Amino acid sequence: LLLTRQVQTPFLQSDIGCTDIPNTIGIIGTPVIDPNTDIAYFYAKTYIPNFRTAGNTGTFNGVYYFYAVDVKTLQDVPGYPVLVDGSYADNDPRKYFVGGTILQRPSLSKIGNVVYAAFGGHCDLFNYTGTVLGVDVTTQKVVTNFATESGPNSRFSTDWLPNGGGGQAGIWQSGMGLASDGNRMFFVTGNGNGGENQGLPANGASGCRTLAEAVVNLGVDPTTGKVSAIDYFQPYDYINMDGGDQDFGSGGIALLDPTVFKGTGVSRIGVTSGKNGKIYILNADNLGGYKQGQGQTDLVLQTITTNKAVFGGVGSYPLEGGYIYSTPVGYPTSAYKLGFNGAGQPVFTFAGATPEVSAGRVGGGVPTITTFKGQPGTAILWLTDPDAGLRAWYAVPQNGVMTRINLPQTGGINKFQRPAFGDTRMYVTDANGVLYCLGSPVNLPLKCNSPVSFGDVALNSTATATLSCTAIIGINAITQLTVGDARFVVDKSTIPQGAIAAGKTFSFNVTWDLRNVAVNNAANASYGNTSPGIKSTALTLYTTNSVGGYATSFPLGLTGNQVSRAAYLGLTPITNDFGGLVLGIAGETPSSTLQFTIANLGLTPMTILGYAYTYDEDLGTGFTSTDLPPVGSIIQAGGAVSVPATFNATTGTGDYLSYFFVYSDGGKANTILEGSASTAPKANFSISNGEGGWLGQSNLLMDFGSAKPGETVSRQIRICNEGGSVLTVSKSKPPLGAIRAQNYGIDLHESQTIAVNDCAYGTVIFGPGAEPPNIPDFTETNTWTLNTDDLSWGVHVVQMMGV
Structure with a gap:
């Protein structure tokens, strides 16, 4: 450890009652470092005693300072820190910044001389409005303050206590930073109150000022640094999302590499996802407004329905055709490959998933992909997990699976963290504050030309490459070698026998043998x-x-591109799982659309000869498509067509299945289409009465009665699912303190699912601490805020008290 410094007394979690961040709140948003000056910029939350109310602490004495610190000395740059409290919103002068009621969670961004930061709420408590602040680092002044809820249709109050008083629409994005491509910034907002559109369709450039549950594009004035809204997208069902606490803003937006991720009419793609189980593929130059799509639905490039909540965002890999990656809470990480429909417009198709699932609680990091010097075939997908620690996989799926890379075990990682990379090393810290560094061993016995590329190799042919190595130290012997794929054959006669002197160079040959192979996938093939x-x-x-002290194993990379001289049919994914449709919700006709890809992986044109399916409908019962390539159509060498398939529950509730076959002169292949339909979930809520029974649903008071210091009294909250589909806990803010959740962050946690006809429980403990003698009885209070995706249930705030 070289240097350490505490810049301020941190804000106390107990002053706000939100337990998302326990104990203290100081520097939460990831700083931004200017590499030209080695200055780190960040925000710190603290207090000014007696600032807005009497006392040294308290919610309304909370403030934010903007810091500029020299990373070499940790000392403040002259003129810093800057107090940002009290700055007025440019787009609504009624609203001004109150640091105590707001949280700076997302990573910071620097555009020109201005550092931008976004703010949201603490568990949707207090009167707050989502905010973007910009500070000019040369003038050391706040140059812009943008409120996500503004104008006469937004909520406003000078009473800072009522929840939702400022309209909400906070920006938190599970810590993901503001996305920018120059003079534009993009972010995603969370829950809000009301809406300017009042259910009426509106263009993204219409100037909507109530921007809750929205992707927002801000234009940045390069001269002044001020920002203004120029485009937005609000899901057509965002009001339902608000009711079910399906916070759109739990995930940020990623801008994809425009040199690869583009298509007809689309030069820049953005991808976002949140708690509502959908991945939205957006045209960054025309986000989509509100209800601008067919039937007043969403005008987006594509919606991938997963029915799985995401806290964070997507990762991307622009090589080998282009992929995006998403990690829902409690599920595998999925990869989706870029393709194109018949009009050349970009669409993404499920390509594979990790065998392992993420933690069944909020906190997984954003998928991060690295390569060796940008070379295809070397991509690694990295992911942090609050339970499993650091994980890695080969990023391109093979046969629908991303293969795990074994790593040294780390501890569970803090929420929403992602690893950092530099100088061939990877750095990450765990929840206990331990810093890990992974990378190539420092003491390597050999220096070899790796990875080695075989180039294009046709099926039913061979290619040979030569690997050269120089001994850095004296080697007694090469004792063994292994190859992960048996089609790469080492000529062992070229391997040196016996000792190798330091400084000596040797070479050996490897042949990639693709002769006499069946050009298809074989089950359980080695x-x-x-x-x-x-x-x-x-x-x-x-x-x-x-x-001594040098590594005794030395891995080398082998890579190449298998090609087929003849036409070769590829059909992906092998399974199209449309998930479950929920029937019976008033005003909704649910459906789910996925893409599958028909590709020609060969070097000559391929002709479609025909199709077959399980039943005598379009793609089988419940499944349809309006964009299948006609029989007799030709797909050129290396070409692909993405086909949209839609699932509707045409025969009511139950399971749906179809085997869909494609026949061509490049072979035949099939994909499975599957889905299900059920009625909506229905939550039944109750609190234990301490006598073995349960109180009625309308009772929201948990009364512990009296307890002596050192004693404990327990009660339970029970949520049962009496509906026809899985019920999800969409909001959970458990208590800490004298009245506390026994299994904080585990019982009734956000994104926890409750099966049909099952119940979930949360135990609450009242445990007064030891007291000096002759202290009068006093009352302890706390709350547990809960909501589910049962749209008829609403937010429940359980009031708790004990004497």
Whole structure:
């Protein structure tokens, strides 16, 4: 440890009652560092005694300071810190910044001389409005303050206590930063109150000023640094999302590489997702407004319905055709590959998933992808997990699966963290504050040309590459070598026998043998996939060394592109899981649309010969498509067509299944179409009475009675699902303190699911601490705020008291 410094006394969590961040709140949003000046910029939450109310602490004495610190000395840059409290919103002068009621959660962004930061609420408590602040680091002044809820249709009050008094629409994004491509910034907002559109369709450039549950595009004035709204997207069902606490803003927006992720009429793509179980693919130059799509639905490039909540955002990989990655809470990480429909417009198709699932609680990081010097076949997907720690997989799925890379075990990672990379090393900290550094061993016995590319190799042919290595130290012997894919064959006669002197160079040959292979996937095959595409594997040399302290295993990378001279049919994904439709919600006709891709992976044109399906409907009972390539159509070499398929519950509740076959002169393939339909979830709520029974649903008071210091009294909250589909806890803010949740963050946690005809419980403990003698009886209070995706249930705030 070189230097450490505490810049302020941190704000106390107990002053706001929100337990998302326990104990203290100080520097939460990830700082931004200017590499030209080595200055770190960040916000710190603290107090000014007696600022707005009497006392040294308290919610309304909370403030934010903007810091500029030299990273080499940790000392303040002259003129800093800057107090930002009290600054008025440019777009609504009624509203001004009150640091005690607001939280700076997202990472900071620097555009030109201005550092921008976004703010949201603490568990939707108090009167707050989502805010974007910009500070000019040269003048050390706040140059812009944008309120996400403004104008006469937004809520406003000078009473800072009532929840929702400022309209909400906070920006938190699970810590993900503001996205920018120059003079534009993009972010996503959370729950809000009301709406200017009042259910009427509106263009994204219409100037809507109540921007809750929205993706927002702010224009940045390059001269002044001021920002203004120029475009937005609000899901057509955002009012329902508000009712079910399906916070759109739990995920940020990612702007994808425009050199790859583009298509007809689309030059820039943005991707976002949140608690509502949908991934939205957006045209960043025309986000979509409100109800601008067919039937007053969403005007977006694509909606991928997963029915799985995301806290964070998507990762992307622009090579090998282009992929995006999403990690829902409690589910595997899924990869979606870029494709194009018949009009050349971009669409994403499910390509595969990790065998492992993420933690069943909020806190997983954003998928992060790295490569070795931008070379195809070397991509690694990294993910942090609050339970499992750091994980990694090969980023391109093979046969629908992303293969895990074994790593040294780390502790569980703090919520929403992502690893940092530099100088061939990876850095991450765990929830206990331990810093881990992973990378190539410092003491390597060999220096080799790795990875080695075989280039394009046609199926039913071979290619040979030569690997060269130089001994850094004396090697007693190469004792063993292993190859992950048996089609890569090492000529062992070229491996040196016996000792290798330090400084000596040796070479050996590896042949990629694709002869005499069945050009299809074989179940349980030990060989690598023989279908066309980029393939990679590891070759590991094992040594005994003449000098201690050096590694005894040395992995080398082998990569190449398998090609087929003839036409070759590819049909992905192997399964299209449309998830479950919930029937019976007034005013809704649910459906789900996914994409599958028909591709020609060969080097000659491919002709579609026909289709077959389970039943005598379009794609099978419940499944339809209006964009299948006609029989006889030709897909050019390397071309692909993305086909939208829609699932409707045409025969009511139950399971739906169809096997859909494609026949071509490049082979045949099939994909499975599956989905289900059920009635809506229905929550039944009750509190235990301490006598073995349960209070009625309308009772929201948990009364512990009296307890002596050192004693504990317990009660339970019970939520049962009496509906026909899975019920999800969409909001949970459990208590801490003398009245506390026994299993904080585990019982009734956000995104917890409750099966049909099942119940979930949360135990609450009242445990007064030891008291000096002759202290009069006094009352302790607390709350537990809960909501579910039962739209008829609403927010429940359980009041708790004990004497």
